Amino acid sequence: MSEKLKVGILGATGMVGQRFVTLLENHPWFELTTLAASAHSAGKTYEEAIGGRWKMETPMPEFVKGMVVENVADVADVAAGVDFLFSAVNMPKDEIRAIEEEYAKTETPVVSNNSAHRWTPDVPMVVPEINPQHFDVIAHQKQRLGTTRGFIAVKPNCSIQAYTPALAAWREFEPREVVVSTYQAISGAGKTFQDWPEMMGNIIPFISGEEAKSEKEPLKVFGHVDAAKGEIVPFDGPLRITSQCIRVPVLNGHTATVFINFGKNPTKDELVDRLVSYTSKAAELGLPHAPKQFIQYLSEDDRPQVGLDVDYEGGMGVSIGRLREDSIFDWKFVGLAHNTLRGAAGGALECAEMLKALGYIAAK
Numbered sequence: 001m002s003e004k005l006k007v008g009i010l011g012a013t014g015m016v017g018q019r020f021v022t023l024l025e026n027h028p029w030f031e032l033t034t035l036a037a038s039a040h041s042a043g044k045t046y047e048e049a050i051g052g053r054w055k056m057e058t059p060m061p062e063f064v065k066g067m068v069v070e071n072v073a074d075v076a077d078v079a080a081g082v083d084f085l086f087s088a089v090n091m092p093k094d095e096i097r098a099i100e101e102e103y104a105k106t107e108t109p110v111v112s113n114n115s116a117h118r119w120t121p122d123v124p125m126v127v128p129e130i131n132p133q134h135f136d137v138i139a140h141q142k143q144r145l146g147t148t149r150g151f152i153a154v155k156p157n158c159s160i161q162a163y164t165p166a167l168a169a170w171r172e173f174e175p176r177e178v179v180v181s182t183y184q185a186i187s188g189a190g191k192t193f194q195d196w197p198e199m200m201g202n203i204i205p206f207i208s209g210e211e212a213k214s215e216k217e218p219l220k221v222f223g224h225v226d227a228a229k230g231e232i233v234p235f236d237g238p239l240r241i242t243s244q245c246i247r248v249p250v251l252n253g254h255t256a257t258v259f260i261n262f263g264k265n266p267t268k269d270e271l272v273d274r275l276v277s278y279t280s281k282a283a284e285l286g287l288p289h290a291p292k293q294f295i296q297y298l299s300e301d302d303r304p305q306v307g308l309d310v311d312y313e314g315g316m317g318v319s320i321g322r323l324r325e326d327s328i329f330d331w332k333f334v335g336l337a338h339n340t341l342r343g344a345a346g347g348a349l350e351c352a353e354m355l356k357a358l359g360y361i362a363a364k
């Protein structure tokens, strides 16, 4: 491998920013050279800017402690030092949309964890194992932005990652009505039990905006690139998803319980076979963070469990279990995915690895 690509993090001090920092320590392809955050953190060393707010399970890597944090608003300066950026900025959505485009227009690719651009029609929203072909729309986006190498790519919401992989594996059976309840960890809200003690022994049946994301984002993931329109058209077949999203007292790991009807009702053996034999371009390309086996099927009655399964494939794999026939729907099952790895920074990092492998991201 030639020289590593220089990468920066916009929003480096938040929980997702911190996760990017830990994932980029000793990354084989990328070197973390730039940290940017709000004016409040700018000018401080990363260690000073974080203060007592380091929320990762492992200590802050030594190499970032003394790095001086730049101001996210200093677009030209931040962009000058990197080949591409991860975005985890925390601002109002319209400001995120504007600043991510500003960065793209400096000819700096932006791989974003934010929801702000997920419904911009020419911005790909990609799970590398499911819809890498959506990166084709980047050519159209670059035309709109007037760039040659700058663009924005995003990953979908963490809540969909525990069940959308199973729907992808079962597409030939034509998933139709899907009823999903998600049980979401507190790290999805950027919190630990120290800063959210009310969550100990508690359940909160509301996560702002989450149900709309859980129901609609899989349709964009299953959509197609319309070359004439220069955009991604969401799937308009018979798949309909309804959801309830619940916050539960778990640190990491979003669980989903799912009821599903199919157009072509499969057998259990067929369903299990499609899960365990699921392959993808991400695995073929040997991306550093692509799981070797994307989906594991667990036959034990009490799996998947957060405590046992959340770190499957380094937190980048998805666990499916409790697959059984239902008395009203065709089938039901339970899925589990790590929300800050597969569902957030890890998913964005794997997108960047695929963009590099496909030639969309290169040295400036």
Ligand SMILES: N[C@@H](CC=O)C(=O)O
Residues within 6 Å of the ligand: 157, 158, 159, 184, 185, 187, 188, 189, 207, 210, 339, 343, 344
């Ligand atoms: N909005 C989610 C985080 C997903 O990215 C949550 O609150 O858990």
